[in-house]
Amino acid sequence: MTSTPLDVPQRPAATRWALEAQDLDKSFGGTPALRGAHLTVAPGLIHALLGGNGSGKSTLIKCVAGVYTADAGVVSVHGSAMPAAQITPRAARDAGLRFVHQDLGMFSSLTVAENLALSDGFPTTAWQGIRWRDLHDRAEALLERFDIRVRPTDTVGELRPSQQTMVAIARALADQRDRDAGGHILILDEPTASLPENESAELMRALRSRADAGQTIVLVSHRFREIEAVADDVTVFRDGRVAGTGPVGEMSSDRVVDLMTGSAAGITGTPAAPTRPAPTAAPSRATSGTPAESVFTARGLVAGSLAGLDLSVSRGEIVGLAGLAGSGRSSVLRAVFGDLPLKAGSMHLMGRPHQPAGPGDAVSAGVAFVPENRVRDAAFLDMSVRENATMTRIGRYWRRLVMDLRTERAETRSLIERHAIRTAGTELPMASLSGGNQQKVVLGRWLQQDPDLLLLDEPTQGVDVMSRREIYATLHEIAAEGCAMVVASSDLDELMELCDRIVVLTDGRPTAELHARGLRREELAAAVLTGAPAAQETKGTEKT
Amino acid sequence: MSTSTSTSVTRPSRPGRGEPTKDRPARQGGRSAPLGHHLERWALPLLLVVIIVFFALFPPSSGVFLSGANIGVVLGNQAVVTLVAIGLMLPLVCGHFDFSVGSTAVFASVVTAAGMAHFALPWWVACLAGVAAGAVIGAVNGILVARFGMNAFVSTLGMATLLGGLIQWYTGGLAIIGVDPGFMAFGSGTWLGLPRVVFVVAVIVLGVWYLLTHTPYGRALYAIGSNARSAALVGLPTTRHVLTAFMLSGILAAMAGVLLAARTGGANADNGTYLLFPALTAVFLGATAILPGRFNVLGTIVGVLFVAVSVSGLTLSGAQNWVDQVFNGAALLVAVGLSSYLRRRRTGGNG
Numbered sequence: 001m002t003s004t005p006l007d008v009p010q011r012p013a014a015t016r017w018a019l020e021a022q023d024l025d026k027s028f029g030g031t032p033a034l035r036g037a038h039l040t041v042a043p044g045l046i047h048a049l050l051g052g053n054g055s056g057k058s059t060l061i062k063c064v065a066g067v068y069t070a071d072a073g074v075v076s077v078h079g080s081a082m083p084a085a086q087i088t089p090r091a092a093r094d095a096g097l098r099f100v101h102q103d104l105g106m107f108s109s110l111t112v113a114e115n116l117a118l119s120d121g122f123p124t125t126a127w128q129g130i131r132w133r134d135l136h137d138r139a140e141a142l143l144e145r146f147d148i149r150v151r152p153t154d155t156v157g158e159l160r161p162s163q164q165t166m167v168a169i170a171r172a173l174a175d176q177r178d179r180d181a182g183g184h185i186l187i188l189d190e191p192t193a194s195l196p197e198n199e200s201a202e203l204m205r206a207l208r209s210r211a212d213a214g215q216t217i218v219l220v221s222h223r224f225r226e227i228e229a230v231a232d233d234v235t236v237f238r239d240g241r242v243a244g245t246g247p248v249g250e251m252s253s254d255r256v257v258d259l260m261t262g263s264a265a266g267i268t269g270t271p272a273a274p275t276r277p278a279p280t281a282a283p284s285r286a287t288s289g290t291p292a293e294s295v296f297t298a299r300g301l302v303a304g305s306l307a308g309l310d311l312s313v314s315r316g317e318i319v320g321l322a323g324l325a326g327s328g329r330s331s332v333l334r335a336v337f338g339d340l341p342l343k344a345g346s347m348h349l350m351g352r353p354h355q356p357a358g359p360g361d362a363v364s365a366g367v368a369f370v371p372e373n374r375v376r377d378a379a380f381l382d383m384s385v386r387e388n389a390t391m392t393r394i395g396r397y398w399r400r401l402v403m404d405l406r407t408e409r410a411e412t413r414s415l416i417e418r419h420a421i422r423t424a425g426t427e428l429p430m431a432s433l434s435g436g437n438q439q440k441v442v443l444g445r446w447l448q449q450d451p452d453l454l455l456l457d458e459p460t461q462g463v464d465v466m467s468r469r470e471i472y473a474t475l476h477e478i479a480a481e482g483c484a485m486v487v488a489s490s491d492l493d494e495l496m497e498l499c500d501r502i503v504v505l506t507d508g509r510p511t512a513e514l515h516a517r518g519l520r521r522e523e524l525a526a527a528v529l530t531g532a533p534a535a536q537e538t539k540g541t542e543k544t
Numbered sequence: 545m546s547t548s549t550s551t552s553v554t555r556p557s558r559p560g561r562g563e564p565t566k567d568r569p570a571r572q573g574g575r576s577a578p579l580g581h582h583l584e585r586w587a588l589p590l591l592l593v594v595i596i597v598f599f600a601l602f603p604p605s606s607g608v609f610l611s612g613a614n615i616g617v618v619l620g621n622q623a624v625v626t627l628v629a630i631g632l633m634l635p636l637v638c639g640h641f642d643f644s645v646g647s648t649a650v651f652a653s654v655v656t657a658a659g660m661a662h663f664a665l666p667w668w669v670a671c672l673a674g675v676a677a678g679a680v681i682g683a684v685n686g687i688l689v690a691r692f693g694m695n696a697f698v699s700t701l702g703m704a705t706l707l708g709g710l711i712q713w714y715t716g717g718l719a720i721i722g723v724d725p726g727f728m729a730f731g732s733g734t735w736l737g738l739p740r741v742v743f744v745v746a747v748i749v750l751g752v753w754y755l756l757t758h759t760p761y762g763r764a765l766y767a768i769g770s771n772a773r774s775a776a777l778v779g780l781p782t783t784r785h786v787l788t789a790f791m792l793s794g795i796l797a798a799m800a801g802v803l804l805a806a807r808t809g810g811a812n813a814d815n816g817t818y819l820l821f822p823a824l825t826a827v828f829l830g831a832t833a834i835l836p837g838r839f840n841v842l843g844t845i846v847g848v849l850f851v852a853v854s855v856s857g858l859t860l861s862g863a864q865n866w867v868d869q870v871f872n873g874a875a876l877l878v879a880v881g882l883s884s885y886l887r888r889r890r891t892g893g894n895g
Contacts, residue, residue, distance in 0.1 A: 339777065363779030377777050380770040382837060382890040391767055391778045394760040402758045429890045445778070 017076065018043035018216040019064070019097070019185050024073035024084055026063055026240075033059040034070070035240040041185070041233070043078075046207060046217045048227040048248070051237030052260055052525070057220050060237070061189055065099050066092045077185065096183050098172040102190045106168055108157030113139035115156050116171050146170040147209065161195050162203040169210075186210070187218040192226060193325050204230045223324065224256045225530055238262050253530055260529060261522040295484035296336070296354070296453050301345040304331030307508030308345075313453065313484040318475070320499030320516070321488040322528050328508040329488035330372060333455040336486070337369040338362040350452055363392065368446035370439075372457035372488075378442045379430050385441060386412040386426040392445045415444045420470055436467025443471060447478060454478070456487045460494060472497060492524050504528055584886075588833035588843070592850045599857030609860055612737055620739035620807065622852045624649065624800045627745055629823035629830075629844050630752050631796030634789040636827060637756065637839050639769040640689055640696035642790065644681065645797040645823060646816030647707035652678045652801030654711055654720060657811035661722035670724075674805070675798045681707070682794020686787035708815030715813040723810055731806025741803050748799060753841040765789055766838070825851055825872055828879035837886035851875055 019041040026034040034056045041047040051057040063070040063084055070084035077095040092099075106115050116139050117123075123134040139152035148166045150159055156167065169186065176184045188207075192200035208230045211217050221227050227234070228248065235245040236259040243259040244251075297312040306328040313319050321329045334340035336347065338356025347354040349365055356362040359369070371377035380388050389412045390397065397404045412426045419440040423433055430438060439460070446454065459475070460468040475498060479485055489495050495502050496516060504512040504527045512527040599609045608614050628645050635642040652674035659670030685703055689696045733740045756762035767775040768782050776782045800819070805811050829850060830843030854875075855868050 337777075358779075358781075359777055360779040360781050369777060371777055376771075377773050380767055380774055382887055383766065383770050387763065387767070391763075391775075391780075394763045398758075398760050403760075403763070431890060 017041060018078060019218065020076040021060065021064060021084070022074045022076075024060060024063055024075075025071040026059055026068060027071060033240050034063065037073075037237070037240065038242050038245075039235055040245075041216060041218055043216050044211065044214045045232035046211045046219055046227075046230055047233045047235065048231035049218065049220045049235050049237065050224055050227070050256060050260060051243075052529070055237040055260070056240040057237040058189060059240070061099075061187060061218070061220055063087070064092065064097065065089060065187070078183075096185060098176075098184050098186050100165070100168050100172050100186070100188045100191065102193055104164060104168040106156050106164055108155070110156060111152065112143070112150055112154050112156055112159070112167055113152035115167065116142060116152075116174065119171055120174055142170050142174055143167075146173075147206070160199060160202075162199040162206070165191050165195075165203050166206050173215075185216045185218065187220075189220045191219070192221065192223065195326075200226055223529065224253055228253065236260055254526075257522065257526040257529055261525040296347070296349050296486075298336070298347045299345055301332065301335060301347070302343040303335035303340045303345075304328065305508050306331040306335065306505075309503075309505070309508075309510055311486075311503065313486060315484055316479050316482045317501065318479050318485040318487060318499045320495035320502035321486060321505060322490075322492065322495055322502050322524065323505035324528065325490070326507075327505040329490075329505055330457050331508070332505075333369060333457050333486060333488055336362070336453070337367055337455055339369075363449075366449075366452035367455065368392075368449060368451035368453070369455040370442055370446060370457065370459055372461060374435065374438055374442060374462070379438055381431040382429055384427045385416070385421075385423050385430055385433065388430045388441050389415050389426075389445050389448075392449050411448070415441075415448065419444045419474060434464065434467075436463040436471075439463050440467060440471065443474065447474070451483060454483050454485045456485065456489075458489055458491070459487060460491070492521060492528065496521060496524065584832075584836050585834055588829060588850060589846050592846060592853060595850070595854055595857065599853070599860070602857070602861060604862055605857050605860035609857060614856065614860070616734065616737070616739055618852050618856050619742045622848050623739065623741040623745040624804045624807070625819060625822045625826065625852070626845065626848045627748060627800035627803065628797055628819045629826040629848055630749055630841065631793040631800065632820075632823050633827050633830075633839050633841070633844055634752070634756075634765065634793045634796070635685075635689075635696065635786075637762075637769050638765045638786050638789050639772060640786065640790070641700060642685060642696065642793050643700040643820060644685060644703040644707060645793060645800075646818070646820030647704040647711070648678050648681050648794055648797035648816070649801035649804060649819050650811070650814050650816040651681065651707045651711055652798035653805040653808075653811040654715060654801075654813075656802050656805045657720040657723050658714070660724050660727065661720050661810070667724040667727040670727075671802045674802045675795055678794040678796075678798020678801065679791055680794070682791040682797075683787070685794065686790030689790060690783045690786035704815065704820075711813055711815065715811070717813045719810055719812050721810040723805065727806055728809040731803070731809065739807075741807060744803065748796070749841060749845065752796070756841060761785070761788075769839075821872055821876065822848070822851055825876040825879055828883050829875060831883035832879060832886060837883065837890045847879070 017040045019039070021037065021039040024034050024037040024039075025032070037056060037060050039049075039060060049057040049060070059068065062068040063073075064075055064087065066087040066089040070087070073084035074081050075084045075087060076082075077097060080095070082091065082095075107118070110118075113135050117135055120138075123131045123138070125131055136152045143150060143152065146166060146169065148163060148170060150163055150167070156164060159167065169188070173184055173186060192203060195203065204226060207217055207219070211230075211232070219227060219231065231248045233246065234248050234251050234256065236243045236251075236256055238260060239262070243262070244255075293315045295313050295315050295317075297310075299310050301309040301311065305326060309328070309332060311319070311332070321332055323329050331340060335342055336354075338358050338361050342355075349367065352365075354362075354365060354367075356365065356367075362369070375381065380391065386409060390408055394403075397408045399407075409426050415421070416423060416426065421433070421437045421440045421444070423437060430441065433441065439462075443459070454475075456475075460471055463471065475485065475487075485498075487495065487498055496519060499516045502514045502516060502519070502524060503510050504514065504524075514524060514527060596610075599605045602609075628649050631648075632642055632645045655677045656670045656674035659665040659673050660667060663670075665673070681703065685696070685700055688694045688699045730740060735743060756765065764775065764780050764785050767778075767780060768785055772782055826847035827839060827844050829847030830841075830845070831837065831839045833843040833846050834840050835843065851872060855871055858867050858871065
């Protein structure tokens with residue numbers, strides 16, 4: 001234990017905490033991401049870090065890992081302190097911190113033994129050949145030690161996701177002997193974010209048994225429900241600060257949600273179970289009064305990570321899809337757009353059966369789709385703004401056997417004007433526009449088509465505040481004109497702002513349906529974060 | 545914490561809706577394009593003119609370089625390469641290589657020549673058979689790439705090798721002779737002092753130029769080449785378009801083969817690489833001119849002429865045989881480097 005002399009108030013029992021972070025500050029270009037964050041992790045326990053997107057939990061982990069350089073603060077591992085600003089990935093590793101990131105960094109086409117050896121080194125002969133037997137023996141011993149039931153010769157890509165995570169954990173902890181199980185501190189960043197429920201439960205069981213054997217584990221998550229059963233301590237983050245911390249037994253699901261959403265001061269009672277009466281029929285903003293005319297209905301939709309969804313959208317209605325990553329938000333949109341084949345279920349659009357064989361069918365049926373990843377799925381970066389803006393309707397400019405470039409330019413100019421797109425001309429490459437303006441071009445090209453149903457996936461991701469305002473205004477405008485919309489978003493404020501009705505998805509099933517009018521953010525957050533059938537009307541009863 | 549860097553932090557916010565953009569300096573493009581942009585567009589054509597002037601004045605070549613005979617020879621020889629290059633361009637526009645165009649051309653010339661010499665077919669039936677063979681080859685390429693998602697780089701290389709082998713098997717390594725004399729006369733005849741094939745090629749090239757710049761199909765091909773996923777998600781039938789692009793490529797290469805048979809009065813047992821590489825060079829050189837960063841027909845024509853004129857001038861100046869290959873190779877390297885640089889600059893490093 002090489003304690004560097006620092007003017008840090010040394011605790012009487014310095015080794016009481018396996019990991020301690022004090023007064024961590026970190027800001028990115030003036031925006032604070034961490035503000036005086038404290039974290040104390042007791043040895044041999046599972047400590048969960050909870051918080052919404054941008055709450056600072058991942059930033060804290062990255063500061064401790066040396067990935068980010070903290071602005072201020074001190075980090076102590078087993079009592080030996082170092083200034084947080086001086087931590088490098090190397091120093092973190094030497095101090096005994098082991099990280100397993102959400103992207104496991106595994107090579108799925110290589111075997112388990114090879115993956116383990118890539119960080120550990122291959123045992124070689126004098127001529128640099130690999131001693132395969134040694135390699136497999138070593139891997140087998142490690143797998144046995146971690147109680148992972150796979151063979152060293154299995155290809156990693158063929159393992160179940162929870163097994164892959166366990167192999168990644170074994171790899172991270174390979175140089176730790178059983179005797180000093182308390183030595184290393186294992187830090188997992190959202191290990192279950194992309195796992196189905198049964199897989200994440202299995203991973204949690206495996207982690208629990210590691211902790212029971214004395215392993216200190218820090219677990220970053222935003223699903224309280226799944227860590228409730230395995231964690232010993234919980235620290236909740238909000239806005240870069242620690243909102244609350246304590247043993248898991250003292251943390252009820254309600255209290256955690258309060259801490260995460262910042263409503264603890266106001267309503268301490270039962271925010272997750274709102275007393276508001278559940279409206280039966282959805283009176284949408286545009287058509288309130290008249291009976292809602294249904295534009296789109298889906299029954300028992302199963303596709304991608306979607307495990308059964310009924311959905312109906314009326315004329316002029318904006319329906320939101322909320323849920324954590326992997327909950328099936330995007331799958332809904334892609335299935336409706338014909339980009340994801342249906343495994344089961346049926347859809348109707350404008351009263352007619354909607355069975356698109358591909359996006360082309362959906363487009364001609366009057367559906368438009370603004371995908372989540374603009375650069376990858378929507379933009380033609382090296383083509384001009386004009387070509388991007390008219391890509392959905394190139395056939396219309398083919399008049400008298402030539403492309404009517406004059407009309408195309410004129411219509412592009414009016415599109416640029418209508419959506420206040422900031423560009424120096426119609427012929428500039430799309431790449432020269434800012435993200436927000438690119439998004440307005442993508443949106444604009446669909447709106448020119450006058451779609452009956454507009455699907456939007458994270459419509460303002462990577463979009464500046466100004467453009468976001470403009471996009472919201474445009475969407476409200478066209479909803480008022482009668483366009484039906486489905487918006488999938490991880491941004492709860494966006495859903496609150498845009499939608500008439502919000503469907504919350506958990507593991508591919510709807511777990512709540514909330515009406516936006518009078519909805520409080522914390523209610524929505526509670527429904528999304530707990531995944532429990534908390535509020536109002538509840539569907540999907542057969543939850544495990 | 546979004547890590548996206550594309551938000552417009554650096555962009556001055558302008559509240560006015562649809563404000564005219566005249567107060568913003570045009571960085572490139574637009575109506576008031578700066579000199580650099582024009583220079584980029586016209587650099588290759590300009591260089592072509594400079595080379596022509598140079599060889600016309602350079603004593604060792606000035607005697608014959610600009611003579612009608614030499615011009616005829618250069619253009620006639622390049623007619624076939626031009627068609628192959630135009631054919632190669634279509635799959636390239638939608639983002640796929642087609643290395644089989646050279647051997648498709650030779651294969652079609654063998655079919656055409658054999659149709660007349662071995663099966664005594666009328667000349668036009670033999671020509672149609674040659675073109676049909678190219679269409680089938682292109683369709684197979686297209687199905688492999690578009691339907692089965694095979695890597696075009698590898699699968700068309702395989703097709704090229706396969707065709708080369710079939711040509712060897714059928715011809716036994718010998719040239720096919722004995723085609724219709726009228727067919728041969730067409731191939732070597734001239735109109736207005738230029739080889740007749742040049743006019744045929746000009747018409748076909750015009751057609752492809754029209755297809756790429758003045759039809760929705762052409763626009764769709766460029767879109768697929770720019771971002772296939774985006775193209776699919778705006779509802780374009782990407783599979784069908786890629787397939788037809790390969791088919792058209794096969795047809796155009798086969799037409800080149802038919803012209804080849806007409807010019808040589810038969811067919812040679814060859815694998816067609818001598819057609820493929822000049823065509824590749826021309827297409828990539830073409831992507832640096834007229835519409836920089838984009839494969840385009842006019843640029844490709846300039847590319848073909850650039851290589852042909854340079855090689856002709858060098859040969860007339862007494863350069864050795866190997867100069868041809870060295871020049872082609874060097875031009876290809878420079879062209880590929882330049883065109884990918886231009887594309888990257890257009891997409892801001894994302895290309």
